[in-house]
Amino acid sequence: MRLGSRFHRLFGATLVSAVGTGMHAAALPLLTLQSTRSPMALSLVVAAAEIPWVLVSLHAGVVVDRLDRRRVMVWADLGRFAVMVALVVLLLTARVNLVWLVLAAFLLGVGQVFFDLAAQSAVPDFVSRDPRHLATANGRIAAADSSGEDFVGPPLGSALFGVWNFLPFAGNALSFAASGLLILSIRTDATTNKTPTAARKSVRNDIVEGIRWLFGNRTLRALATVSCLGNVVASAQFAMLALLAKEVLELPDVGFGLLLTATATGALVGGLAAAAASRRFGSGTVLLAAKAGVGAAVLVLGLVADSWVAAAMMAVTGALMTAEKVVVSTLRQQIVPSELMGRVLSSSRLVVMAGGPVGAALGGVLAGVFTVQVPYVAGGVFLILVTLIFRPRLNNRALASASLRP
Secondary structure, three states, X not given: OOOOHHXXXXXXXXXXXXXXXXXXXXXXXXXXXXXXXXXXXXXXXHHHHHOHHHHOHHHHHHHHHHOOHXXXXXXXXXXXXXHXXXXXXXXXXXXXXXXXXXXXXXXXXXXXXXXXXXXXXXXXXXXXXXXXXXXXXHHHHHXXXXXXHHHHHHHHHHHHHHHXXXXXXXXXHHHHHHHHHHHHOOOHHHOXXXXXXXXXXXXXXXXXXXXHHHHHOHHHHHHHHHHHHHHHHHHHHXXXXXXXXXXXXXXXXXXXXXXXXXXXXXXXXXXXXHHHHHHHHOHHHHHHHHHHHHHHHHHXXXXXXXXXXXXXXXXXXXXXXXXXXXXXXXXHHHHOOHHHHHHHHHHHHHHHHHHHHHHHHHHHHHHHHOXXXXXXXXXXXXXXXXXXHHHHHHOHHHHHHOOOOO
């Protein structure tokens, strides 16, 4: 399906930016351990990269709706380019310390929040609101994210770090510069119209409007709730995965890495196949089957102690989670007006991410009180029950009758 040169530039920028994100996701923890060897320092750097989604996502949604989304992405890339250049200078002058690493991780996270929200909100502007085009575009974007952040970026960042510790950050700076140039080359007539200054409300009112829109639409509310509950299980699954690999599957360190590679492989396949599956079976069927399928795969992970079966189940979860993400993104882009897209998307992301720490904590408690398999068994059963509960609201007929914009 031809999606036009504007989308292809967005796709290229997303892929290049994702490679850069994967590079520093691997290199920053390595640099932290090289500098301090402290587990607490490592946790601070990792947390600093994630906390922007909680602190700035709602305000970022307002910015994305008020300004030219193309320029928001360019400024996000420019900011991350500046952070990487500064980090390279600190490394070459031997002045890097934990404070600078935490600050760099936080600023990179902020840039990713603005870029991701603007890119996702701009897809209907660059393509159309035709569900077939949206599903194909979202599938390719998801595949680009998976390829860059999981396949190419981390091993490339680790390899370059081993040669010379500043190299992955220098390469990362170039990736953000290339991404910004690609976005800048997109014609401005394809971007969202800016809200007139006279019509703007306060930032607080804009945020509240986005939250009300999310929870006022029963389909969007159900999608956000299901995604949040799924994230509870996914966070518990990945938080305990290293322990499962060591204690139950008896895998070496490289085996744990292969489990993550299997997940990334599945995610790539799921992103590319989601559009065709939605056209063939319907969005509701794909969404519900993916949710139940993830539940079944997680349940098997808790019941079977075979490494090959575990790798297959990780691939299945990666494929189905990504297919579900594509379907949810497509439905949201059909339902939400363009002028509200950034705020509704940021509100939805915040709801979904709230399930992350809950799932990680529950997984740790269940594994500590019982065994490491228990979080997987409980999570798998829970997701299957969630699918049954939300089936009346998210099946093909219910979604077809929803107020979807053409």
